[in-house]
Structure formats: C-alpha cells, structure tokens
Amino acid sequence: MSDEKKSVSAPAEEAVQRHVDQQNKLYLSPKHYIAYILSGFGDTNWNSFSSKRLFYFATTFLNISAKTWTTASTVSGILDSIDNALSGLIIDRTRTRWGRVRPYLILTLPFWLFSAFTPWVLPDGMSQVSLFIWFFLFNYIGSIANSFYNTSYQTILYNITPNISERNRLIATDAYADLAGVWLPSLFPLFVDFLNVPTRYVYTGGAIFFIVCVLIFRTYGFFALKERMPLASREEMKQMGLIKTFKTVGACRPMWVLIIKNFFAVGKSTGGMVEEFFWINCMGKLSLGSIAGLFTGLPSYFVLPLAPKLTRKFGLRNLAAGSYMFCGACYFIMWLVGYKPFGEDHFILNMIWIIFALTCCGAVNSIQRYCSTALNGDLYDYVEWKSGVRNEATITAAMGYMTLISTAVANILSGVIVDAIHFEPLKDANGFVIPQTDPGMLAGIWTVFALAPAIGRFMKGVTLLFFNVHGKTRDTMMYELAKIRAAKVVDTGAASE
Numbered sequence: 001m002s003d004e005k006k007s008v009s010a011p012a013e014e015a016v017q018r019h020v021d022q023q024n025k026l027y028l029s030p031k032h033y034i035a036y037i038l039s040g041f042g043d044t045n046w047n048s049f050s051s052k053r054l055f056y057f058a059t060t061f062l063n064i065s066a067k068t069w070t071t072a073s074t075v076s077g078i079l080d081s082i083d084n085a086l087s088g089l090i091i092d093r094t095r096t097r098w099g100r101v102r103p104y105l106i107l108t109l110p111f112w113l114f115s116a117f118t119p120w121v122l123p124d125g126m127s128q129v130s131l132f133i134w135f136f137l138f139n140y141i142g143s144i145a146n147s148f149y150n151t152s153y154q155t156i157l158y159n160i161t162p163n164i165s166e167r168n169r170l171i172a173t174d175a176y177a178d179l180a181g182v183w184l185p186s187l188f189p190l191f192v193d194f195l196n197v198p199t200r201y202v203y204t205g206g207a208i209f210f211i212v213c214v215l216i217f218r219t220y221g222f223f224a225l226k227e228r229m230p231l232a233s234r235e236e237m238k239q240m241g242l243i244k245t246f247k248t249v250g251a252c253r254p255m256w257v258l259i260i261k262n263f264f265a266v267g268k269s270t271g272g273m274v275e276e277f278f279w280i281n282c283m284g285k286l287s288l289g290s291i292a293g294l295f296t297g298l299p300s301y302f303v304l305p306l307a308p309k310l311t312r313k314f315g316l317r318n319l320a321a322g323s324y325m326f327c328g329a330c331y332f333i334m335w336l337v338g339y340k341p342f343g344e345d346h347f348i349l350n351m352i353w354i355i356f357a358l359t360c361c362g363a364v365n366s367i368q369r370y371c372s373t374a375l376n377g378d379l380y381d382y383v384e385w386k387s388g389v390r391n392e393a394t395i396t397a398a399m400g401y402m403t404l405i406s407t408a409v410a411n412i413l414s415g416v417i418v419d420a421i422h423f424e425p426l427k428d429a430n431g432f433v434i435p436q437t438d439p440g441m442l443a444g445i446w447t448v449f450a451l452a453p454a455i456g457r458f459m460k461g462v463t464l465l466f467f468n469v470h471g472k473t474r475d476t477m478m479y480e481l482a483k484i485r486a487a488k489v490v491d492t493g494a495a496s497e
Contacts, residue, residue: 039221042214056276070415076139077408091393099227104152115142186293189286267456269410300366320371328458335450
C-alpha cells in the first residue's frame with residue numbers, strides 16, 4: 001500500500017516542483033499591457049475630471065443646495081452597502097467561458113453610462129426635491145455598477161499572470177501611464193477660461209468626452225484580457241461556505257490595516273472637492289490650476305521608475321508609509337504658510353509658491369499609487385495562503401465598504417463646509433463665473449484645500465506601519481503559495497484523467 005502511494009505521489013511532487021520553477025515565466029504580451037492600462041486610463045481620466053468638478057458644477061449651475069447634495073449622497077451610500085456586500089460573493093463564485101471576473105468589465109457599462117451622463121445634462125430651474133430624486137437615482141445606480149466593475153477591474157490584475165515580478169512590472173507601468181490620466185483633465189480649465197462659450201456647456205462637453213473614452217477603453221479591455229490563475233472548484237467554494245469566508249476575511253489583520261488606511265482617503269477627497277472653488281475664488285482663474293498642473297506632475301515621471309528599487313531597499317510597506325507621511329508633512333507646511341505669503345500685490349510670487357508647494361505635495365503620488373496596488377496583491381496572496389482559496393472579490397468588496405464610507409464622509413463634509421462658509425456662486429449676465437472676495441469664505445476654502453489632505457495623508461502612513469505582510473513572512477508566503485497553486489493544477493489534471 002505504501003509503495004502504491006509512493007508511486008502516485010512522486011510524479012505529483014515533480015509536477016509541483018515544475019510549477020514552482022515556472023513562476024518566472026512571462027505571460028503578458030504588449031497587447032495585454034496596453035489593454036489593462038487603457039481600461040484603467042479611461043476611468044482615471046473620468047474620476048479625475050468628475051471628482052473635482054461635479055460638486056462645483058451641481059452647486060453652481062444646477063443650484064443644488066449643500067443639504068440636498070449631502071442627503072442624496074448619504075441615502076444612496078447607505079443603500080449601496082447592500083449590493084456592495086453581495087458583489088464580491090457573486091464575483092468569487094462566478095464561472096463562465098470568459099472567466100470569473102472579466103464579464104463584469106462590460107456588463108456594468110450601461111448602468112455606469114446612465115449614472116455618469118445624467119447629472120451633466122439636467123435642465124435648469126429644477127426644484128430641490130427633483131434634484132434630490134435625480135441625484136439619488138444616478139448615485140445609487142452608479143454605485144451598483146461600480147461595486148461590480150471596480151471589484152472586477154482591481155481583481156483581474158491579480159489573475160492575468162501568476163508571475164509576481166511580472167505583475168509588479170504591470171503595476172509600475174500602469175501607474176506611470178495613469179499620470180496622463182491626471183494631466184489630461186487638468187487641462188480642462190483652459191477651455192473654461194479661453195473658450196467664448198457659457199461655462200456650463202464647456203463642463204458638459206468635457207464630461208461627454210471623458211465618458212466616451214471610458215466606453216471605448218473598457219470594451220477593448222474586456223476582449224483583450226485573459227484570466228490565468230488556477231481557481232478553486234465549485235466544490236471547494238461550497239466547502240469554504242459563506243460563514244467560513246466571512247470568518248477568514250474578518251480575521252485578516254492586513255485587510256483591516258488597508259481598510260483603515262483607505263478610510264483616511266477622506267482627507268484628500270474633501271480637499272479635491274473644493275479644488276475648483278480654490279482656483280476660481282482664491283487665485284482668480286480656474287485655468288491657473290492647469291498651469292500649476294503642468295509643473296506639479298513632473299516629479300512623478302522621474303520618481304516612479306525608482307519604485308521597484310526603493311521597494312527592494314526599504315520594503316513595500318515602509319516605502320508606502322514613508323511616502324504618505326512625507327506628503328502629509330508637505331501639505332501641512334503649505335497650509336501654515338498660506339496661499340498669499342507675499343501679499344495681495346505680488347501675484348506672480350504667490351503663484352510660484354503655490355506651484356512649488358503643490359509640486360512637493362505630489363512628488364511621490366505615483367509611488368503611493370504603485371504601493372497601494374502592490375499591497376493589495378500581497379493581501380490577496382496572504383488570504384489564499386491562509387485559507388487555500390482566492391477570495392479577492394469578497395475582500396475587495398469588503399474594502400470597498402470603507403471607500404464608500406470615505407466618499408460619503410467627503411461628500412457630507414464638502415456640503416457642510418460650503419454651507420458653513422455661506423458660499424454663494426457669482427455669475428455675470430452672460431453665465432460666466434466670477435470670483436468671490438469675502439475673506440472669511442476664502443480662508444475656509446484654503447483650510448479645506450490644504451489641511452484636510454495633510455491630515456489624511458499622514459494618518460495613512462501611520463496606519464500602514466501595522467501591515468504585517470513583509471520581510472521573511474512575505475518571502476515564506478510566496479514560496480508556499482507556489483506549491484499550493486501547483487498542487488491545484490495537479491489535482492485538476494488528475495481529476496480530468
């Protein structure tokens with residue numbers, strides 16, 4: 001009996017070893033790099049455009065009150081918690097000819113399109129009740145679409161190749177390409193200031209342009225990408241069960257660290273939502289933000305290529321924590337100095353200071369983007385190491401709860417702040433926006449613009465110090481994971497025979 005067992009296990013051991021040895025194999029062609037990068041590129045452009053401009057657009061041109069905005073966002077966010085919980089469980093248990101997560105890249109498009117397009121084309125003169133209904137509807141429908149799409153897009157990155165080094169190269173390349181996703185929307189204010197077109201129509205045209213980009217790039221990504229990671233069978237997923245899944249996920253320390261870290265994104269989100277207010281009212285022109293953006297994004301192009309080397313030197317966790325703390329300190333110093341340190345009569349010197357300060361604040365943004373994505377990969381691998389089953393979608397959905405909360409808090413804070421400083425948009429007879437001059441109002445906008453990101457970034461760095469997947473623990477995990485995945489391939493092959 002022992003001889004028979006030995007004869008069966010020896011080939012299996014050889015197969016496992018072969019699979020371990022193949023972890024350095026390259027799976028991704030240039031087409032796969034382009035497909036994944038473009039899929040995210042469209043969304044990065046859109047998110048950068050809409051996150052900074054929708055609140056300003058709605059309060060300025062639709063005349064939605066801060067109270068209506070806050071209430072609609074809060075109610076839709078509470079209801080979204082239900083579908084967000086289900087999305088991960090559904091995706092993890094999906095098995096189709098196109099893969100487990102890939103179908104959701106395209107099935108969510110119609111719902112996302114309704115949500116993204118609607119607010120920019122609503123008519124003037126709507127009542128606050130009507131605005132509440134519309135903003136609730138497109139917020140909620142969009143949140144359902146995003147629950148499935150965002151989870152799928154984040155998850156597919158960790159399924160298109162089992163090679164960790166190749167995955168990290170894709171992450172770095174994607175982060176590098178994403179820098180353009182910040183630059184392109186930053187050029188939009190030039191059209192606002194220099195096109196002789198009513199401001200509202202310029203905003204609507206910009207939204208349509210970026211929406212079309214998302215539709216094209218997501219569709220291409222669906223057809224070009226492919227999933228390659230060995231998955232648990234339906235029987236293994238049944239054995240895992242919902243209760244065991246929740247226990248495994250709930251007891252995962254690194255997940256909770258990243259969840260808390262993600263919550264502190266509320267600082268940067270809140271600051272970003274008043275960015276339009278800052279450039280128009282505090283500095284005088286919206287296009288000055290575009291001019292600043294031409295300089296503030298430059299360091300990222302030179303710093304990002306150093307990310308893999310810095311990771312090897314300091315470790316991924318330490319690199320991420322340090323970059324967030326550095327950014328938080330820069331924002332705090334900028335807030336202390338103020339936006340007009342040279343006085344009202346020295347506009348050029350004040351503008352140079354703002355550009356310099358924001359350049360320092362954003363110098364390591366690309367490093368943070370790279371580290372955040374790579375840390376998620378370590379988290380997914382950690383759960384698979386502990387449980388034997390890949391539950392990325394469930395984990396991503398669980399982490400998405402904090403993103404929802406963070407976004408909701410940012411929406412609420414933005415509404416409360418705008419209401420507290422008694423902001424009233426000023427427009428001339430032709431529909432062009434003109435700056436406010438009230439000192440208290442301008443001081444309030446500056447405080448939110450600079451201090452909120454300072455607190456959020458610093459707290460992110462502190463939180464990451466508790467992330468325990470690093471050093472020898474991570475090395476041991478990756479070696480044992482290769483054997484676990486190889487065993488699954490062997491078992492599947494044996495079953496089919």
